[in-house]
Amino acid sequence: MKKWIAGSVLVLSAAVLGACGSGEEASTKEAESLVSDGVLTVGVTGGPHEELVGKVAELAEEQGLDFTIETKVFSDYVMPNVALAEEEIDLNSFQTEPFFEEMKKSRDLDLVRVGDTVTFPMGIYSLDYKDVSELPEGAKIGLPSDPTNSGRALALFEKAGLLKVKEGVGLQATVMDIAENKNNYEFIELDSAQIPRQLNELDAAAINTNFALEAGFVPAEDSIFIEPSDSPFVNLVASRTENKDDEAIKQFLELYHSDEVKQFIEKDFSGSLIPSW
Structure with a gap:
């Protein structure tokens, strides 16, 4: 690039x-x-x-x-x-x-x-795992702390099968709106720009594509789960x-x-x- x-x-x-x-x-x-x-x-x-x-x-x-x-x-x-x-x-x-x-x-x-x-497309990245299905119970998972990107990340996690949020909350969801977390994942909110630098301290994280690219990732290849092409x-x-x-x-x-x-x-x-x- x-x-x-x-x-x-x-x-x-x-x-x-x-x-x-x-x-x-x-x-x-x-x-x-x-x-x-x-x-x-x-x-x-x-x-x-x-x-x-x-x-x-x-x-x-x-x-x-x-x-x-x-x-x-x-x-x-x-x-x-x-x-x-x-x-x-x-x-x-x-x-x-x-x-x-x-x-x-x-x-x-x-x-x-x-x-x-x-x-x-926002993606989920990991330095240790190749697929979201490999994440262990209690895994530490990072997501952006600002309201809009936090809700977007939670929607991405739900689509990836990691959790379920309360019905009707939509993109306004916060970590307080997680309704189901069967694997007891620990969701950690961080500044969007800092997440790639802290990925080595996490099992996985949702990262905005611009910050992923800055960190040297190729989203289409390196993410372990990514938003579909019809993302709004x-x-x-x-x-x-x-x-x-x-x-x-x-x-x-x-x-x-x-x-x-x-x-x-x-x-x-x-x-x-x-x-x-």
């Missing part, structure tokens, strides 16, 4: 059109809001999202467009939304819709989904609500949704990422 593209600054253009008449000044101000300084800044988590936005920027440069894209890399799942709301970045591309909706609600963020990107956890691009119709965003999404990016995903990620637009 290619080396991660860090802090890429490449070229993208947008047609910034002013309105006529008395509304011209306000309309121009709105249209230029994201690229008035000649830069579109996209917040990403390190790894696949960083590389994918880097590929978009490469395509933009090849097409001779006239403002630059800068990626700002974050190490967690909280700050990219906070930074977007506080106008430190112009877009972000790193999260699933359930997580995004929970963040907006809990932090009262005026953000909106503007497009879809890819699906990263599609990743998205988010912006501030006031900027959702900005021309720069439209051109960014057109490039992201191109055949070139799709081919790049299929070639470089070996089935670990699924184009979802």
Whole structure:
């Protein structure tokens, strides 16, 4: 897999059109809001999202467009939304819709989904076992601690036959909602980014694909159980609500949704990422 593209600054253009008449000044101000300084800044988590936005920027440069894209890399799942709301970045591309909706609600963020990107199937990984059926009684199993990914991991464990959660709880489930745990597994909640580093202290763990890839795993090959291809956890691009119709965003999404990016995903990620637009 290619080396991660860090802090890429490449070229993208947008047609910034002013309105006529008395509304011209306000309309121009709105249209230029994201690229008035000649830069579109996209917040990403390190790894696949960083590389994918880097590929978009490469395509933009090849097409001779006239403002630059800068990626700002974050190490967690909280700050990219906070930074977007506080106008430190112009877009972000790193999260699933359930997580995004929970963040907006809990932090009262005026953000909106503007497009879809890819699906990263969550997988169960182990350094000691080749199949979930091999996990011993009382095994220590890690899962993400944030609410959305915790519920997602519990749904994955249930699909793998490791437990059952209370009916009707859905993705809001926590470890307190485990209704059946016949093998007395110990479920340990950890920060998503830290789980790969702590896998040697666990019998198994649910790991988000971007963090699994950073740790050197190939999800389609190394996971001992993985979400099916019809996973509902599609990743998205988010912006501030006031900027959702900005021309720069439209051109960014057109490039992201191109055949070139799709081919790049299929070639470089070996089935670990699924184009979802």
